[in-house]
Amino acid sequence: MAHDDLRSFLDELDRNRQLLRVTEEVAPEPDLAAAANAACRIGPNAPALHFDNVTGFTRARIALNVHGSWANHAIALGLPPETSVKDQVQEFIRRWEEAPVEPERRADPPWTRNTVTGDDVDLYAVLPLFRLNDGDGGHYLDKAAVVSRDPEAPDDFGRQNVGTYRMQVKGRNRLGLQPVPMHDIAVHLRKAEERGEDLPVAIALGNDPVITIVAGTPLGYEQSEYRLAGALRGAPAPIASAPLTGLDVPWGSEVILEGVVEGRTREFEGPFGEFTGHYSGGRRMPVIRVERISHRDDPIFEALYLGMPWTEIDYLIGPATCVPLQQQLRAEFPEVRAVNAMYTHGLLAIISTAKRYGGFARAVGTRAMTTPHGLGYCKVVIMVDEDVDPFDLPQVMWALSTKVNPASDLVDLPAMSVLELDPGSEPPGITDKLIIDATTPVPPDVRGSYGRPVTDLPETSQWIARLTSMLARGDS
Amino acid sequence: MICPRCAYEGVDTLACSPVPEAWEVLRCGRCLYAWRTTEPARRTSREHYPEEFRLTQDDLDRAPEVPAVPPVRR
Ligand SMILES: [Zn+2]
Numbered sequence A: 001m002a003h004d005d006l007r008s009f010l011d012e013l014d015r016n017r018q019l020l021r022v023t024e025e026v027a028p029e030p031d032l033a034a035a036a037n038a039a040c041r042i043g044p045n046a047p048a049l050h051f052d053n054v055t056g057f058t059r060a061r062i063a064l065n066v067h068g069s070w071a072n073h074a075i076a077l078g079l080p081p082e083t084s085v086k087d088q089v090q091e092f093i094r095r096w097e098e099a100p101v102e103p104e105r106r107a108d109p110p111w112t113r114n115t116v117t118g119d120d121v122d123l124y125a126v127l128p129l130f131r132l133n134d135g136d137g138g139h140y141l142d143k144a145a146v147v148s149r150d151p152e153a154p155d156d157f158g159r160q161n162v163g164t165y166r167m168q169v170k171g172r173n174r175l176g177l178q179p180v181p182m183h184d185i186a187v188h189l190r191k192a193e194e195r196g197e198d199l200p201v202a203i204a205l206g207n208d209p210v211i212t213i214v215a216g217t218p219l220g221y222e223q224s225e226y227r228l229a230g231a232l233r234g235a236p237a238p239i240a241s242a243p244l245t246g247l248d249v250p251w252g253s254e255v256i257l258e259g260v261v262e263g264r265t266r267e268f269e270g271p272f273g274e275f276t277g278h279y280s281g282g283r284r285m286p287v288i289r290v291e292r293i294s295h296r297d298d299p300i301f302e303a304l305y306l307g308m309p310w311t312e313i314d315y316l317i318g319p320a321t322c323v324p325l326q327q328q329l330r331a332e333f334p335e336v337r338a339v340n341a342m343y344t345h346g347l348l349a350i351i352s353t354a355k356r357y358g359g360f361a362r363a364v365g366t367r368a369m370t371t372p373h374g375l376g377y378c379k380v381v382i383m384v385d386e387d388v389d390p391f392d393l394p395q396v397m398w399a400l401s402t403k404v405n406p407a408s409d410l411v412d413l414p415a416m417s418v419l420e421l422d423p424g425s426e427p428p429g430i431t432d433k434l435i436i437d438a439t440t441p442v443p444p445d446v447r448g449s450y451g452r453p454v455t456d457l458p459e460t461s462q463w464i465a466r467l468t469s470m471l472a473r474g475d476s
Numbered sequence B: 001m002i003c004p005r006c007a008y009e010g011v012d013t014l015a016c017s018p019v020p021e022a023w024e025v026l027r028c029g030r031c032l033y034a035w036r037t038t039e040p041a042r043r044t045s046r047e048h049y050p051e052e053f054r055l056t057q058d059d060l061d062r063a064p065e066v067p068a069v070p071p072v073r074r
Helices: A006-015 A032-042 A072-076 A087-095 A184-194 A208-216 A227-232 A312-332 A360-369 A393-403 A460-473 B056-060
Strands: A019-022 A048-051 A061-064 A114-117 A137-139 A146-150 A160-164 A169-171 A174-175 A200-203 A236-242 A249-250 A255-261 A268-271 A282-287 A287-295 A300-303 A336-343 A348-353 A380-385 A410-417 A429-436 B011-016 B024-028 B034-036
Touching: A006 A019, A006 A048, A032 A061, A048 A312, A072 A087, A072 A312, A072 B034, A087 A312, A137 A255, A146 A184, A146 A208, A146 A249, A160 A184, A160 A208, A160 A227, A160 A393, A184 A200, A184 A227, A184 B024, A200 A249, A200 A287, A200 A360, A208 A312, A227 A300, A255 B056, A312 A336, A312 A360, A348 A360, A360 A410, A360 A429, A393 A429, A393 B024
Parallel strands: A019 A048, A061 A300, A348 A380, A380 A429
Antiparallel strands: A048 A061, A114 A287, A137 A169, A146 A160, A146 A200, A169 A174, A174 A287, A200 A255, A236 A249, A255 A287, A268 A282, A336 A348, A410 A429, B011 B024, B024 B034
């Protein structure tokens, strides 16, 4: 079932007992971030959190950890909450293949009910902002969808980008922006700055759960996030034109900010505790000037806690990172079975593949590093056989422990590109990359003593069914 | 009041709590650090602010530009 906004999704989580409403008074700091941090630590089926009684605020409503468990991620995709991670990724891929699904332009977006413009713009009056981690330079927007268009092709819907970027609140109408060089908004900004122009942007806060997922999915430059959202929802994504910029924004957002990235301006930003589990920042970065705010009545402010994995961001972007990598690899190598790139946004990836001939698996690993996402990630790629499930880490450990001879199974590629946020890179943005070939050698590669593997007995699958049904009946 | 992070003396008020007198959000005019007055001392007082996050004018001057501003093409 498709959810058209954050509110209806929170109700759906509530029906599934996956939303915890905290009604006792809490402090904005450190309670809100600490509670979201704690939700990530209490297990893989933690609930979303909703706060409506925060010291000093009168009408603040805050949703945290909305995507922060496998159960919630499944419900976001309209799947049963107990759906396994591997099955969620496979269903994601199946729906991805239905794309593009054209979005639906819908009238009267609820965020047109309240408008603030010009000198009256005050982010603090609309958003209950709060700090996440001790060393953060300020209050951040870290779960918003930022919409921009290619200045050289302003009418090209496909090249309109919807992405999530961290934004530091620096004033009542001022945001710092971190455009990762590998991402589309950095291309838009470079083109605008080469023309000596500002880059118009719309920032959608508090969105339906699939918009948030696609905004964090590494798509090709000309692929539309809204067309993918339609495929993942199983219904066209409802969109509307933002009144000041004309950019296409989600119909159901809680808050829409509009303004420009000021061309050729850089200003001190950060630090900010990042998904790598380390702070980054202390750099001079672009600035957004907010010129108009549109919002629903009593908007819900949505944010996510991030820090040492796993946190909500890992659930949010993990499956979405696996899918394009698997699609791009299988386009050339149908032998690829599955890709698990859920570790630190794919800085480490595990790929299972059948082999054509000796040396094939490591070639596939190298290819993963040259996909669009791999250029900035895939620092370590573990290759496993087709009968190893890359989502089953004990199986992966078995492959690493028995199939690897460091003498020739470690392929080190010097001085490759990686995102600057990788704390191991030196200088930032440059790192060696490593393929660990944990597949069984096949001819003409004849290394090792792998001729007599022990496999599950042919009768085992029948016994799995038999034991499972006995357990379900409660036989003792 | 000085900035807990860089010790600059130019601090202004960004926001006041909707419930009167509950808290204010302050901002440093130099390093842009922002904090709520009710946060723990490790985030609000120069004395308790952690060493690893402190900044000097030199740190601010040497901060790299990311992404670099490209040349104008007309
Ligand atoms: Zn300061």
